Amino acid sequence: MKRFGFLLATGVALLALGGPAFAADAPVLPPAAVKTATDIQGKALAGSGAFGFVESLTVRVGPRLAGSPAAKLSHQWAEARFKELGLTNIKVEPFTVDGWERGLEMASITKPVAHHLHVNALGHSVTTPPEGIEAPIVRFDTLEDLEAAPEGSLKGKIAFVDKKMSRLQDGGGYGEAVGVRGKGPEAAARKGAVALLIRSIGTDSHRFPHTGITRYAEGVTAIPAGALSNPDADQLNRVLALGQPVSIKLVLSSQAMGTLNDANVLAEIKGRELPDEIVVIGAHLDSWDLGTGALDDGAGVGIVLATAKILKSLPQAPRRTVRFVLFGAEEVGLVGAEAYAKQHAAELPKHQVGTEADFGAGPVITFNANVRPEAKPVITAIGKILAPLGIVPGRGPSSGGPDIGPMTAEGVASAGLGLDGTDYFDYHHTADDTLDKVDPKKLDQAVAAYASFVWLAAESPVAFGPVDKKDH
Amino acid sequence: MKRFGFLLATGVALLALGGPAFAADAPVLPPAAVKTATDIQGKALAGSGAFGFVESLTVRVGPRLAGSPAAKLSHQWAEARFKELGLTNIKVEPFTVDGWERGLEMASITKPVAHHLHVNALGHSVTTPPEGIEAPIVRFDTLEDLEAAPEGSLKGKIAFVDKKMSRLQDGGGYGEAVGVRGKGPEAAARKGAVALLIRSIGTDSHRFPHTGITRYAEGVTAIPAGALSNPDADQLNRVLALGQPVSIKLVLSSQAMGTLNDANVLAEIKGRELPDEIVVIGAHLDSWDLGTGALDDGAGVGIVLATAKILKSLPQAPRRTVRFVLFGAEEVGLVGAEAYAKQHAAELPKHQVGTEADFGAGPVITFNANVRPEAKPVITAIGKILAPLGIVPGRGPSSGGPDIGPMTAEGVASAGLGLDGTDYFDYHHTADDTLDKVDPKKLDQAVAAYASFVWLAAESPVAFGPVDKKDH
Numbered sequence: 001m002k003r004f005g006f007l008l009a010t011g012v013a014l015l016a017l018g019g020p021a022f023a024a025d026a027p028v029l030p031p032a033a034v035k036t037a038t039d040i041q042g043k044a045l046a047g048s049g050a051f052g053f054v055e056s057l058t059v060r061v062g063p064r065l066a067g068s069p070a071a072k073l074s075h076q077w078a079e080a081r082f083k084e085l086g087l088t089n090i091k092v093e094p095f096t097v098d099g100w101e102r103g104l105e106m107a108s109i110t111k112p113v114a115h116h117l118h119v120n121a122l123g124h125s126v127t128t129p130p131e132g133i134e135a136p137i138v139r140f141d142t143l144e145d146l147e148a149a150p151e152g153s154l155k156g157k158i159a160f161v162d163k164k165m166s167r168l169q170d171g172g173g174y175g176e177a178v179g180v181r182g183k184g185p186e187a188a189a190r191k192g193a194v195a196l197l198i199r200s201i202g203t204d205s206h207r208f209p210h211t212g213i214t215r216y217a218e219g220v221t222a223i224p225a226g227a228l229s230n231p232d233a234d235q236l237n238r239v240l241a242l243g244q245p246v247s248i249k250l251v252l253s254s255q256a257m258g259t260l261n262d263a264n265v266l267a268e269i270k271g272r273e274l275p276d277e278i279v280v281i282g283a284h285l286d287s288w289d290l291g292t293g294a295l296d297d298g299a300g301v302g303i304v305l306a307t308a309k310i311l312k313s314l315p316q317a318p319r320r321t322v323r324f325v326l327f328g329a330e331e332v333g334l335v336g337a338e339a340y341a342k343q344h345a346a347e348l349p350k351h352q353v354g355t356e357a358d359f360g361a362g363p364v365i366t367f368n369a370n371v372r373p374e375a376k377p378v379i380t381a382i383g384k385i386l387a388p389l390g391i392v393p394g395r396g397p398s399s400g401g402p403d404i405g406p407m408t409a410e411g412v413a414s415a416g417l418g419l420d421g422t423d424y425f426d427y428h429h430t431a432d433d434t435l436d437k438v439d440p441k442k443l444d445q446a447v448a449a450y451a452s453f454v455w456l457a458a459e460s461p462v463a464f465g466p467v468d469k470k471d472h
Numbered sequence: 473m474k475r476f477g478f479l480l481a482t483g484v485a486l487l488a489l490g491g492p493a494f495a496a497d498a499p500v501l502p503p504a505a506v507k508t509a510t511d512i513q514g515k516a517l518a519g520s521g522a523f524g525f526v527e528s529l530t531v532r533v534g535p536r537l538a539g540s541p542a543a544k545l546s547h548q549w550a551e552a553r554f555k556e557l558g559l560t561n562i563k564v565e566p567f568t569v570d571g572w573e574r575g576l577e578m579a580s581i582t583k584p585v586a587h588h589l590h591v592n593a594l595g596h597s598v599t600t601p602p603e604g605i606e607a608p609i610v611r612f613d614t615l616e617d618l619e620a621a622p623e624g625s626l627k628g629k630i631a632f633v634d635k636k637m638s639r640l641q642d643g644g645g646y647g648e649a650v651g652v653r654g655k656g657p658e659a660a661a662r663k664g665a666v667a668l669l670i671r672s673i674g675t676d677s678h679r680f681p682h683t684g685i686t687r688y689a690e691g692v693t694a695i696p697a698g699a700l701s702n703p704d705a706d707q708l709n710r711v712l713a714l715g716q717p718v719s720i721k722l723v724l725s726s727q728a729m730g731t732l733n734d735a736n737v738l739a740e741i742k743g744r745e746l747p748d749e750i751v752v753i754g755a756h757l758d759s760w761d762l763g764t765g766a767l768d769d770g771a772g773v774g775i776v777l778a779t780a781k782i783l784k785s786l787p788q789a790p791r792r793t794v795r796f797v798l799f800g801a802e803e804v805g806l807v808g809a810e811a812y813a814k815q816h817a818a819e820l821p822k823h824q825v826g827t828e829a830d831f832g833a834g835p836v837i838t839f840n841a842n843v844r845p846e847a848k849p850v851i852t853a854i855g856k857i858l859a860p861l862g863i864v865p866g867r868g869p870s871s872g873g874p875d876i877g878p879m880t881a882e883g884v885a886s887a888g889l890g891l892d893g894t895d896y897f898d899y900h901h902t903a904d905d906t907l908d909k910v911d912p913k914k915l916d917q918a919v920a921a922y923a924s925f926v927w928l929a930a931e932s933p934v935a936f937g938p939v940d941k942k943d944h
Contacts, residue, residue, distance in 0.1 A: 059710045062587050113763075115534050118903065206678055207763075207909045231906040235764070238531045238907075276693065291679075292707070294589075434703040435710075436677045 012213065016255035028377045029385075033459035033461075037385050043310050044448035046467065050302035052442035053081065054361075057301055058292040058435050061296030063211040065289040065377040067260030068457060074285045078265040078301075078326045087267035087324065095264070095339035097098050097329045099257025100124050106251040108196070110134060112244040117236070118229040119197070120209035120290060121252040122181060125331060127223045132251035133158065133195050133224070139240055143180040146187045152455040155192035159184070160199075160246050161240040162233060170366070171359060171421035174428075177201050178212070180184070185225040195250050197226040204426035207231050211288055211429045213332050224252045239388035262286070262328040264336045269311055271321035271458065276349065279322045279458045280354040280412075281307055281450060282403050293435030295424065299438055299446075301326060301355035306443075307451040313400065318458035319441055320352055323405035327403040330358070332430075334402055341406035351412040352466045353457045355450070356401025359419040361438040362446030366418030371464040378464075379415075382456045389449050394418045413464035415457065417449050478659050482564050487707065500849045502859075505931035506729040508786060509857050509924040516749075516920035522774035523912035525553065526833075529773055530764040530907050535759040537800035539732030546757050548800045550737040550773075557676055559739035559796065567736070569801045571729025574761055576888035578723040579590070582606060584716040589708070590701040591669070592681035593651060595803050595804060596695045604723035605630065605667050611712055615652040619659045622745065623695055627664035631656070632671075633706060641837070642932070643831060643893035648899075649673050650684070658689040658698040668697040671705035676898035679703050683760055685804050696724045720796040734800040735759070736808045741783055742784045743793035743930065750819065751930045752826040752877050752884075753922060755804035760772040763905030771910055771918075772829035773798060778915075778918045779923040790930030792824050801874040803901075804828070806874055810830060813878035823884040824895070825929050825936040828873025831891040833910040834918030838890030839925070840856065840866030850936070854928045858889075861921050864889045887929065887935035889921050910936040924943055939940065 027034070061077050066072040075092050082090045100123060107119035139160045140146040146161055161180045166173035178201050188196040200210035209227040216222040228236065240246050242462050244420020265285060271277060283300025308324050311317075329335035331391075341348065352373070367377045383393055398416025400408055409412045420442075428434040458463065489833035497507070516941055533549050534617050547564050554562045610625075611632045612618040618633055633652045638645035650673050660668040662757075672682035681699040685870040690693040700708065730786060737757060743749060755772025780796050801807035813820065824842070839858050841851045854937020871877060872886025880886045892914075899905045929936065 032734050054475065055710065058584055059707065059714070062585065063876065111532065113532055207680070207903050207906065208678075231904070233906055235531065235906065238527065242531070431679050432703070435705055436703050 027240055028381045029456060030171065030459060030461070032391030033456060034385060037456050040310055040455055041170045041389065041448040042454045044306065044451055048306040048444045048447035049309055050306035050366045050443045050447050051438060053305040054294055054298040054438055055105050057298050058294050058413050062292050064066050064285065064287050064290045064293060066286045066332045067097045067257065067262050068100065068238045068317070068334065071328060072182050072260055075263050075265050076206055079284055079347050081305055082267035086312055087307065088270055089268040091341055092263045092337040093266060093339070094257050094261055095335060097262045097332060097335045099260035101255055101257055101400055103127070103253030103255060104251055104368050105226065106250050107228070108244060109239055110249050111247040112242060113239060117232040118207040119226045119250070120211045121254045122214040122225045122227060123211055123329050124214055125225045125252055125254050126256055127408055128195065128224045128250055128252050130253065132249050134247055135194055136251040137246050139279040143184060143187060146184065146312055149191045152192045154188060158197060159188035159193040160197045160248065161234065164199060165203055165425060167422065169338070169420060170418060171424055173203065174201065174425060175420045181212050181313055182215045185214055186220050187343065189221045189223045193223060195223050198227050200227045200230055202230060202428060203429065205230050206432065208430035208432045211290060222297055224250065226250065226252050239332060247381055262336065264328050264340050265326045267324050269308070269317055269322045271319055272317040273319045276322050277320040277352050278349050278454040279320050279454055280325055281322065282325040282327055282356040282360060282401065284336065284403055285326040286328050286331055288429050292433040292435065293433060294359045294435045295433050296429065297358045297426050299361035299443060302443060302447050303357040303450050307454055310451045311455060318455055321453055321456040330403055334405065337403035337406045340419055341410060349466065350411055350412045351407060351465065353413045353415050354400045354406050355415040355417060355453065356409045357446065357450060358401050358403065359421050362423040362442035364389065364391055364446050364449035365420045367385060367391050367399040367416070368396065369415040370411065370467050371395035372411040372467055373463045374472045376464045378462050380458050382453060385452060385456065386449055388443055391449060411466035413467050415453060417453060421445060491685060500853045500935070501928060502931060505928060506776040506857060507710055509928050511780055511921040512924045512927055514862065515518040516778065516923055519915045520778040522718055522778035522915045522919045523910060525777040526766055526770040526774040526910055527907055529770050530766050534764050535761045536757065536759050536765060537732050538758045538804045538807065539729065543734055543758055547735050547737050550757055551881060553777055557777065558784055559780055560742055561583060561740040563738045564577065565736045565811070565815055566733055567807060568731050569734045569807045573727055573729055575599065575727060577698065577796060579700070580721050581711055581718060582721050584714060585711060585886045587711065589704045590679040590681055591698045591722070592683045594686040594699060594725045595683055596686055597697045597724055597726050599726055600667065600696045600724050602721055602725065604721050606719060606721040607666055609718050615656060615659060618656065623665045624664045624868050626660060628939035629665055630667045630669060630722065631665040632669045632708065633669045634670060637673050637675055637749045639894065641892060641894050642890060642892050643677065643896055646704050646897060653684050654687045657686055657695055661693045661695045665695060667695050670699050672699045672702055674702060674900060676848045676901065677702050678904065680902035680904045683762060696722065696931030698722065698724050704808050718740060721765035723810050734808065736800050736812050736874060737798045740797050741780065741789055741794045743791055745788040747789045747793050749792040749822050749824050750778035751792050751824045751926055752797055752889035753794065753826040753926050754797040754799055754826065754873065755807065755830055756875055757771035757798040758800050758803055758804055760901050762903040764907065765900050765905060766910050767832045767905050768908045769830045771833035771915060774828040775855065775922050776917050779926055781921070783927060784921045790927055792930040794926055801813065802875055806877065809875035809878045813882060820879060820882050820884055821938065823879060823937065825873045825885045825887050826876035827887040827889060827925065828876050828880045829889070829922060830873050830875065830917065832896040834891045834914035835892055835919035836861065836863055836918050837892045838866030839863050839888070840868065840870040841885065841887040842869035842939050843885040844939055847885070847936045850932050850934050854925060855922060857928065858921055861917055863921060873906055886937050887925060889925060891918060
């Protein structure tokens with residue numbers, strides 16, 4: 001769909017009419033709702049229980065790769081948590097996903113000096129032959145440099161793209177660096193390469209490679225692709241600096257598992273006045289297979305469940321329905337999010353706003369939103385209520401989070417509670433993404449922010465959407 | 473040997489006679505020597521070249537396990553560096569060592585929930601059967617608790633000792649925790665256990681197990697022994713906290729390699745006045761096999777070689793001979809150090825002092841020594857010369873470093889330049905001990921300290937030893 005206008009009719013009459021509601025000091029949010037938002041924050045900061053949810057998920061389920069038996073276990077786990085919390089309309093909404101499994105992974109420099117390298121296959125990488133590939137390596141600074149290599153110049157060689165990711169609080173270095181992970185195998189294969197290695201898209205200096213999804217293009221040979229840890233990429237550079245030809249042996253025995261079942265798991269608190277209008281707070285339930293997915297996105301799951309717990313504890317239900325969505329198969333290409341947008345297409349015009357927690361375990365440091373102009377004063381007012389948590393306005397409009405994308409593409413408004421990502425890419429998609437990296441107090445602050453935002457979005461006298469798609 | 477007295481006769485006549493040399497403000501070190509020490513510090517701080525040596529060793533040789541082909545390569549590397557530096561009396565002094573190699577290593581929790589665990593075998597661990605061992609796990613807080621378990625109570629079980637190491641600047645937590653690594657397999661086997669797992673002796677929270685040597689007792693079954701990373705030990709505790717029986721599957725396919733050749737590599741700058749008296753500065757050339765041994769003890773090797781480079785650049789040779797000793801096979805039980813003490817037994821009475829750099833890449837933060845009483849004023853004077861580098865007196869007498877131990881056991885004086893070990897045990901004996909953890913500027917400071925100390929020890933008018941062995 002392109003646009004929808006019905007939300008304009010709900011609850012915005014006062015603003016649309018002008019007059020007293022536009023007076024400088026007239027509240028854009030009902031004072032009782034604001035009072036409750038402050039109470040929510042206090043409860044969350046006193047101990048939201050979010051950490052316990054993350055612990056339970058990472059201990060009782062562990063890593064939960066899209067389509068895997070563990071992913072199925074995670075659906076059961078989520079359903080049970082929603083039931084315990086007393087939520088309603090609990091649903092496990094199925095979809096299918098391309099399955100994939102990691103196998104034996106080994107890399108070493110064989111010439112001119114021998115070095116073991118820490119490598120992990122990129123998600124969906126094809127396998128090497130069982131005996132591996134041994135070939136000379138050719139290094140590129142960037143994906144663009146690889147793409148500019150002469151045709152056929154990598155025939156029989158392994159391409160190595162050495163792009164370094166920058167550490168930024170908002171994670172902005174990721175977008176600059178991650179292109180090579182998705183497009184690198186195609187680009188290398190077009191030049192004749194037999195495999196691709198990339199420097200990990202990550203900010204740490206530990207010997208953990210960062211995995212993540214890659215893609216293959218129709219009609220181009222699919223070549224095995226792996227990530228080296230940053231220290232191993234550094235070491236490879238030092239060996240290259242010796243000035244002699246460098247060969248690498250690579251074994252990646254990953255395999256495609258065919259079409260597998262996966263699911264989104266949803267539950268609701270029914271709205272007391274506008275039950276058909278929906279505030280979505282989401283996170284993704286799936287994770288990569290190397291760590292236990294504590295930061296990515298167990299923390300988000302914990303924030304969603306702790307938000308549900310607090311909202312359920314309030315004397316009255318929120319004005320609009322709040323829907324808690326734990327998306328499946330985010331890591332392998334937003335498969336669950338696309339399925340949600342499709343399965344709920346008819347409902348999207350009734351979505352007040354979507355927001356996701358998928359950037360680690362807090363604290364929340366910025367707030368922004370992408371709403372229609374009439375709702376901007378409400379966003380400003382919410383920003384003031386979030387400010388005591390140490391939250392400042394974020395730059396530009398928000399995307400709401402990866403799994404919110406398919407909704408916003410249909411005009412749903414979105415809000416971004418920007419988590420502090422300074423260290424996030426130290427652990428992202430590595431074996432080191434484990435529970436010890438989650439600070440319960442910071443997570444409580446994030447719950448305070450998300451839960452009070454969700455409450456206020458549900459209470460808002462103004463509809464947040466639809467938004468013009470060209471704003472994205 | 474027990475004691476030796478000949479050093480008393482050399483160069484200490486003035487002090488022994490009393491008189492002007494004891495006057496409160498008479499210098500205990502020649503002013504020219506002090507001036508040179510300050511020059512040495514300035515040169516080192518301006519760029520000692522130590523980092524380049526560490527880089528060369530870790531890139532051209534890499535990990536260098538005692539007795540391995542890489543260890544042999546490291547001897548050639550060291551010999552070549554000593555030659556380049558223009559040192560004399562270069563020797564590769566052989567000894568033999570029990571060889572050992574790591575193989576396939578896998579651990580997982582199999583019941584009541586499945587979890588992959590990061591494990592590495594302890595050094596010299598025996599192998600599991602090829603198919604591994606799957607057995608219930610029994611947890612102990614400490615080695616003492618394991619030793620107190622009833623006889624036979626661990627029959628058919630895997631013992632898990634969960635002792636946590638404390639983070640202390642001087643590395644003091646290591647001594648408190650490391651006992652279980654050496655004695656654990658024997659203690660567990662005595663109670664009937666089929667394998668031992670320990671929490672890593674390390675201060676980090678990354679999924680790198682910390683290896684290190686273990687021992688087996690005569691007449692007690694040798695059982696496989698491995699270390700779990702700290703996050704994996706945490707996860708095992710969480711699974712144990714579920715209150716159900718926990719089983720682990722363990723595969724460690726390491727193997728003994730028989731008696732292998734190894735060596736210490738030595739070189740000298742001959743003393744200009746007392747060439748038979750020897751100041752030893754050492755480090756160990758071998759490393760564990762998982763990382764590249766950059767901190768342990770590539771950094772020490774860099775400090776030793778950079779010290780040689782600076783001392784060689786001076787207008788005159790030091791008064792005593794300075795001997796640069798790169799010990800082999802430290803990690804597997806000070807085998808090279810014992811060989812040195814034995815092979816140089818006749819010379820030990822002529823050793824002015826021994827000091828080793830084997831605690832990371834700096835900076836040096838403390839200085840202490842174990843010398844005969846008559847030499848203490850010199851040590852105090854040297855301490856004042858080191859103070860501008862930010863070095864304060866260390867507590868108690870110094871051991872000089874692990875490889876100096878076998879000398880001090882024979883009465884050789886020792887000096888300790890205490891390196892800042894706050895982060896040392898984050899990386900110690902892990903795959904993560906790589907060059908990126910070495911800060912060239914901090915390493916330069918350490919060279920400034922070691923080189924100026926070595927110079928002053930060589931220039932001292934007073935003999936530092938012998939020391940009474942009971943002082944140790």
